[in-house]
Amino acid sequence: MFGYVTRRLLTAIPTLFLIVTGAFFLIRVAPGGPFNLERPLEAKVMENLNRIYHLDKPLWEQYLYYLGNLALGDFGPSFVYRDFSVAELFASGLPVSIQIGAGALVLALVAGTLLGIASALRQNRPTDYGIVGLATLGITIPTFVIAPLLSLVFGVWLGWLPAGGWGDGAWSYKVLPIVTLALPQIAVVTRLTRGAMIEAMRSHHIRTARAYGLKPWTVVVVHALRSAILPVVSYAGPAAAALLTGSVVVETIFGIPGVGRYFVQAALNRDYTLVMGTVIVIAIFIIVFNLVVDLLYALIDPRVRLG
Amino acid sequence: MAQAKTTEDSDLVLDIRGLVVSFATNDGEVRAVRGIDLAVRKGETVAVVGESGSGKSQTMMAAMGLLADNGRATGEVLYRGRNLLALRPKALNAVRGAKITMIFQEPMTSLDPLYTVERQLSEPLVEHGGLSWKQASARALELLELVRIPDPADKLRAYPYELSGGQRQRVMIAMALANDPDVLIADEPTTALDVTTQAQILDLIADLQKRTGVAVVFITHDLGIVRRIADRVVVMKDGEVVETGATDALFAAPREAYTRMLLDAEPAGRKDPVPESRPIVVGVQKLGVSFRIQQGFLKPPTILKAVDDVSLTVREGQTLGIVGESGSGKSTLGRALLQLLPHSGRVQFEGRDISNADKAAMRSIRRQMQLVFQDPFGSLSPRMTVGQIVTEGLLVHEPSLSRRERDLRACAALEEVSLDPSVRNRYPHEFSGGQRQRIAIARTMVLKPRLVVLDEPTSALDRTIQKQIVDLLRDLQRDHGLTYLFISHDLAVVRALADTIIVMKGGRVVEAGPAEAVFAAPADPYTRELMAAALAPVAAG
Numbered sequence: 001m002f003g004y005v006t007r008r009l010l011t012a013i014p015t016l017f018l019i020v021t022g023a024f025f026l027i028r029v030a031p032g033g034p035f036n037l038e039r040p041l042e043a044k045v046m047e048n049l050n051r052i053y054h055l056d057k058p059l060w061e062q063y064l065y066y067l068g069n070l071a072l073g074d075f076g077p078s079f080v081y082r083d084f085s086v087a088e089l090f091a092s093g094l095p096v097s098i099q100i101g102a103g104a105l106v107l108a109l110v111a112g113t114l115l116g117i118a119s120a121l122r123q124n125r126p127t128d129y130g131i132v133g134l135a136t137l138g139i140t141i142p143t144f145v146i147a148p149l150l151s152l153v154f155g156v157w158l159g160w161l162p163a164g165g166w167g168d169g170a171w172s173y174k175v176l177p178i179v180t181l182a183l184p185q186i187a188v189v190t191r192l193t194r195g196a197m198i199e200a201m202r203s204h205h206i207r208t209a210r211a212y213g214l215k216p217w218t219v220v221v222v223h224a225l226r227s228a229i230l231p232v233v234s235y236a237g238p239a240a241a242a243l244l245t246g247s248v249v250v251e252t253i254f255g256i257p258g259v260g261r262y263f264v265q266a267a268l269n270r271d272y273t274l275v276m277g278t279v280i281v282i283a284i285f286i287i288v289f290n291l292v293v294d295l296l297y298a299l300i301d302p303r304v305r306l307g
Numbered sequence: 308m309a310q311a312k313t314t315e316d317s318d319l320v321l322d323i324r325g326l327v328v329s330f331a332t333n334d335g336e337v338r339a340v341r342g343i344d345l346a347v348r349k350g351e352t353v354a355v356v357g358e359s360g361s362g363k364s365q366t367m368m369a370a371m372g373l374l375a376d377n378g379r380a381t382g383e384v385l386y387r388g389r390n391l392l393a394l395r396p397k398a399l400n401a402v403r404g405a406k407i408t409m410i411f412q413e414p415m416t417s418l419d420p421l422y423t424v425e426r427q428l429s430e431p432l433v434e435h436g437g438l439s440w441k442q443a444s445a446r447a448l449e450l451l452e453l454v455r456i457p458d459p460a461d462k463l464r465a466y467p468y469e470l471s472g473g474q475r476q477r478v479m480i481a482m483a484l485a486n487d488p489d490v491l492i493a494d495e496p497t498t499a500l501d502v503t504t505q506a507q508i509l510d511l512i513a514d515l516q517k518r519t520g521v522a523v524v525f526i527t528h529d530l531g532i533v534r535r536i537a538d539r540v541v542v543m544k545d546g547e548v549v550e551t552g553a554t555d556a557l558f559a560a561p562r563e564a565y566t567r568m569l570l571d572a573e574p575a576g577r578k579d580p581v582p583e584s585r586p587i588v589v590g591v592q593k594l595g596v597s598f599r600i601q602q603g604f605l606k607p608p609t610i611l612k613a614v615d616d617v618s619l620t621v622r623e624g625q626t627l628g629i630v631g632e633s634g635s636g637k638s639t640l641g642r643a644l645l646q647l648l649p650h651s652g653r654v655q656f657e658g659r660d661i662s663n664a665d666k667a668a669m670r671s672i673r674r675q676m677q678l679v680f681q682d683p684f685g686s687l688s689p690r691m692t693v694g695q696i697v698t699e700g701l702l703v704h705e706p707s708l709s710r711r712e713r714d715l716r717a718c719a720a721l722e723e724v725s726l727d728p729s730v731r732n733r734y735p736h737e738f739s740g741g742q743r744q745r746i747a748i749a750r751t752m753v754l755k756p757r758l759v760v761l762d763e764p765t766s767a768l769d770r771t772i773q774k775q776i777v778d779l780l781r782d783l784q785r786d787h788g789l790t791y792l793f794i795s796h797d798l799a800v801v802r803a804l805a806d807t808i809i810v811m812k813g814g815r816v817v818e819a820g821p822a823e824a825v826f827a828a829p830a831d832p833y834t835r836e837l838m839a840a841a842l843a844p845v846a847a848g
Contacts, residue, residue, distance in 0.1 A: 123376065204416040211371055212404030212431045212482065216396075226421050301421055302466045 004306040005291065012287045016280065020070065023279040024063055027272055034079035034270045053079060066276070075280075076273035080266070086277035090259060094281070096166065097246030097258035103178035105243050108185030109236060113229070115186070116193020117220065120228075123198055131190060138187025147180045147253040164254045177254045181247055185239060192235055196228035203227075226300060233300070237293035241285035245278075319385075320489045320522050321347040321370070321407070326382035328362065328369045328546075339365040341546040342382065347490060352516065352523040354537035354554070356530065356569065358769040359740070362546035363526050367492045371409060372399050386490075405435035408483035412495035414476040418467040424451075424478050425463040428485065435486045450481035454511060472633075473504035477511065484515060491516075494526045501632035501796060506840035509536055528769055530570060534558055542566050572770035574777045574803035577823070578626060579785075581806055585622040586657075588758055588790040589644065592618050594652035596636070596643045596814075613639040614650070615814040621807075623757075624784065626791040628805030628822060630798065630837070636814035637794045641760045644792070645676055657757065674704040677751035681763035683743035687735040693746055694731030697721065700754045720753040721746075724779060741772035745779070752783065760792045765800050777803050798841040802826055810834045 035041060035049050050056045054065055069076055075086035119131040154176060155163025167173040200206060201224050209219045246260025259278065266274035298304045328340035340362040347353050357363045369380035370391060384391040386402055394402070403409075411417045418427055428450060429443035438446060444463070451459035454477040467475055476496060483491050493512065497505040513536055516523055525537060533540055533554065540557045542550040542565065550563040561567045596614040614636040621627045631637045643650040646661060646669050654662045661672060677700075680686040687696055697720055698713045708716070718728035724745040735743055744764060751759055761780070765773040777800055783789060795801050801808060801822070808825050810818040810833065818831040829835045 204411065204413050205419040207373060208409075208411065208417045208479075208482075209419070209430075210403075211373055211409045212434070213400035213402070214404065214430055214434055215400070218430065218434075223419050223422075227419075303420060303468050 001306065005295070008291050008294075012284075015287065016283055019279060019283045020067070020276065021063075023276060024066065025059075027267070027270070027275050028059060030270065032270055034272060036270070053077075066273075070280075075277045078271055078274050080269045080271040080274070086273050089262065089274065090277060090281060093246070093257055093259035093262065096169070096256060097251070097260055098244050099169070100174060100177050100181060100250070100256065100258065101240075101243035101246065103174060104181035104185060105236070105240050107178060107182040108189050108239075109232070111182070112186045112189025113193050113225075113232065115190040116232075117197055117225065119190065119194040120197030120201060121220065128194075132194070135187040135190045135194075138183050139191075141183075143180055143184065143247065143249045144253065146183055147176075147250055150176050150180055151254065166256050177250050177256055180254075181243060181250050185243070188235065188239075189232055192232050193228060196231050197224060200224040200228040230297065230300060233296050234293055237289040238286060240292075241282065241289045245282050245285055318348045319346055320349055320387070321345075321524070322383075322385040323366070323370065324383040324385065326366060326369060326380060326384060328365045328374065328378060328380045330375070331377045331379070339378075339546055340369065340380075343543070343546070343548045345541055345548070347522050347524055349489070350516070350520045350522055351538045352513075352525060352536055353539045353541060354525045354527060354533040355541045355543060356527060356533055357543035358528055358569075358771060360545075361543040363543045364494055366543075367409070367494060367524065367526060371403050371407065371492070372396075401435070404431045405486040406488050407490045407492065408486070408488045409492040409494065410476065410479040410483050410496045412498050414472045414479060414496075414499060417479055418475055420467055422466070423463070424465055424467065424470070427467075428463075428478065428482055431482060431485050446485070447481070450485055451478070453484065453515070454478070454481045456481075471504075472500050473508060476500065476504075476508055480508075480511065480515070484519060484521070487519065488521055490522045490524060492524045492526070495528070496525075497532065498527070498529070502798070502841040503632065503836055505532075512536070530572075530770070542569065568771060572774050574774050574800050576778075576781070576803055578781060578804055578806055581622055581624045583622070585624055587620055587655075588623050588625075588657055589619070589621040589627075589792070590653075590655040591620070591644060592653040592655075594618070594640070594643060594650055594654060596639050596648055596650045612814050614643060616652075617809075617811075617814075617816055618652075619809060619816075619819070621758075621790055621792065623790055624788050625806045626784065626793050626804050628801035628808035629792060629794045629811060630796065630801055630808055631811035632796055632837075634813075635811040637811050638762055639814075640811070641678070641762055641792055641794050645678060645760060670703075674700070674754050675756050676758040676760070677754060677756040678760045678762065679744075679747050679751055679764045681766055683740045683747060683767060686747055687743055689735055692732055692734055693721075693738075696735070696746060697731065697750050697753050700750065704754060716753050717749075720749040723752055723783065724749045739772075740768050741775065744768065744772075744776055748776075748779065748783070752787075755787070756789070758790045758792070760794070762794045763796070764793075766795065766797055773797075773800060780804065798826075798838060810837065 033055065035046060041049070054062055057065070066076065077085050078089060081089060115131050115135070119128045122128045151163045154161045161175050162173050165173055206219060206224055209223045246258040248260045248264050250256070251258045251260040259281070262274055263278050265271070266278060294306065298306050323343065323345040325342050325344065326340055327338065327342050329336050329338045343366060345353070345355070345366070355363045355366070365374070365378075368374050369378070370384040372391065374380060380392055382392070386407060391399060391402060418424070425444050425447055428447035429440060432438045432443040432446055433440060436443070448459055448463055451462055456462050456474055456477050462470065462474065470478065496512070497508050500508060509532060512523065515521070525532070527533060537554045540552060540554050541548055542563070544565050550557065550561065550566045557566065558570065561570055594614060594617045595612065598611045598613055599608040600611055617640055619627060629637045629640060639648065642648045644654055646654070646664055649663060652662065653660060656672060656676065661669065664672070691699070694714065694717045697717045701708055701713050701716060717731050721728045721731060726742065726745050726749065730738075735746065738746065765776050768776065780791070781804065784791060791804070793801060793804050805822040807820065808822050809816045810825070810831065812833050818825060818829065818834045825834065826838070829838055
């Protein structure tokens with residue numbers, strides 16, 4: 001087990017290297033640069049800026065320079081958010097995004113699983129149709145519609161919760177963003193759980209469990225859910241990576257100082273180092289959560305062997 | 308074999324009266340069981356016999372409250388005076404799994420793959436017996452000893468996937484006996500097992516019944532088993548009981564035509580011998596197939612010899628029966644011979660060496676050598692019409708044929724397997740297992756092959772259907788001079804079809820020779836064991 005985890009993390013290093021390399025050159029292929037503003041800077045200023053940020057060197061030299069700094073744990077300065085290093089931006093933004101993302105993830109898994117089970121046990125009855133209908137709705141309505149709607153209803157009309165802002169992380173400010181972020185995920189988890197549960201409840205070993213007069217809880221949760229949860233687990237890994245690294249839409253609409261905004265802004269502004277930073281952070285999250293999924297799989301299903 | 312006792316009603320443990328089971332389907336209500344009566348007395352063995360679709364399983368599923376969601380049961384299922392059909396779930400759960408228990412046809416999937424044997428054996432003990440988990444696992448160990456599993460302490464900690472089919476069925480039996488039940492319902496418990504394992508499981512059930520006095524309801528389509536273990540027989544057809552009586556009496560003098568037909572369903576007849584002068588179609592010398600099994604990182608792989616040093620010769624018009632239990636390598640041999648698996652040794656087809664020939668070279672030969680599979684449900688694409696399935700091979704081997712010509716060929720092939728050509732526009736799911744197997748045979752016949760490898764083509768079918776397929780195969784062979792390789796674990800079918808047989812065990816041929824000679828005087832102890840297990844119950848009567 002320990003050896004397996006070590007091995008997986010070691011293989012992550014070449015993966016990350018390839019991702020970093022690919023991203024580095026791809027963003028440089030895009031036309032324009034961080035200092036190409038609407039109104040062009042003076043040639044002298046431009047030259048100075050390029051020199052300071054090493055943009056006057058040949059590309060391969062810049063690449064090696066970046067790699068060298070990266071190896072020392074230095075993500076470099078942001079090109080657009082002056083006075084901040086990329087590391088500083090993430091240090092302040094990532095915890096915020098993780099709080100919202102983790103809340104949404106937990107909510108999605110709990111609510112989605114419960115709804116999925118309820119739906120599966122009442123297959124083709126009104127409850128099932130209702131839940132499936134809502135889930136379909138949840139998948140179809142985009143977050144940029146849900147977010148202002150929730151903000152309007154609960155923040156403005158009812159006044160129960162703040163309509164936006166972060167409020168230094170007070171819980172009331174987190175509710176609406178978490179719910180917004182969780183809704184589509186609840187819908188997906190519900191559908192996954194429902195499908196897997198229906199199949200599990202029809203399997204022969206569930207028939208055995210029922211034939212042996214076991215309690216409904218034992219039949220449904222101990223026996224059926226344990227095998228039905230596997231597809232949810234494999235979905236939850238990448239989903240967790242996506243949620244925890246922030247959402248542009250939710251963070252922008254609710255005005256939350258997370259890292260989600262950086263993806264888009266950095267790319268649009270050609271903020272080279274910040275783009276690289278976000279790529280690396282997301283890659284690490286995906287690698288780690290895929291590992292977690294594999295470990296969970298082995299934990300749930302004894303037939304899975306790590307190796 | 309205990310005689311059916313004449314007993315008073317107080318001895319009744321399970322009394323089914325006027326049971327009707329119906330299913331709501333898209334085509335309206337389907338009645339699977341149409342008002343049957345069935346009584347089970349203390350300590351007796353009742354066999355419920357019928358073909359698939361006769362409602363024999365659904366009767367018991369209804370009694371146990373295990374019908375599918377769209378199923379509905381009316382009538383009465385009385386256990387000690389209480390109607391199980393009317394009980395609330397909680398009260399029903401106190402009976403099922405404790406006093407009425409069940410073992411199933413599918414030992415491979417009836418246990419939860421995610422929990423240890425210990426946990427699953429303990430569950431009913433904790434639930435019904437009021438034991439603590441600790442006491443339950445001690446009792447579970449005793450139960451495994453009772454059902455004579457080797458290394459019971461190890462098996463207790465094992466997961467189902469680490470056990471063989473026979474061992475899993477033993478675990479199920481242990482589970483069934485855990486709470487000292489009054490009735491054990493065994494739904495085709497040996498159908499999915501090898502013949503020798505089958506015999507062991509039957510002996511075990513009979514022995515445990517003697518020791519515990521449990522009544523056994525044995526659902527089966529295999530009359531050999533019925534004769535061996537049952538006190539009374541109930542024959543079902545289309546959801547109704549057609550005949551019931553003491554086993555000996557019923558076997559000696561069946562009253563109903565249907566019962567007589569079932570009794571007569573053993574594949575009969577022998578194949579006409581083929582003269583030695585016929586040309587050799589398949590010649591195999593020292594064929595071997597081995598698989599590398601990677602056991603983990605950096606560990607050297609172990610080599611499993613699935614087929615080891617097999618040589619054989621089959622002449623035109625002959626049938627070679629390849630007999631053995633699961634894992635004996637018989638299917639692997641068939642596949643290697645068709646060049647579907649890499650192998651060592653030499654394979655000659657009509658005088659040409661085709662050993663490990665490449666795909667391109669094989670393409671022209673493939674047409675001559677066809678394969679029919681065991682599973683008539685899985686081997687036909689559900690999204691193609693029967694006509695498309697039958698003619699698909701022609702698209703590859705005779706691309707120049709027009710659509711009309713292909714259609715004509717399909718009609719001819721379907722007629723040859725006694726199906727109405729009009730079925731070619733329908734889809735496989737509309738057909739029964741026997742009809743699907745006919746379609747699969749038509750698919751091979753349309754190419755006019757020289758050699759057909761039949762991999763357990765009858766084992767998923769009812770005996771009466773088996774007999775028809777055996778007759779069909781024999782007719783086709785006679786009419787077209789076909790050569791068969793018939794892979795089977797079913798000795799009765801092999802006997803009816805084969806000229807020569809080889810018996811395989813652990814990848815090796817343990818016995819080979821003309822079918823009659825091998826059946827009359829098996830030389831190898833393993834062959835004798837196989838024959839004893841498979842043919843004894845029938846021969847005994």
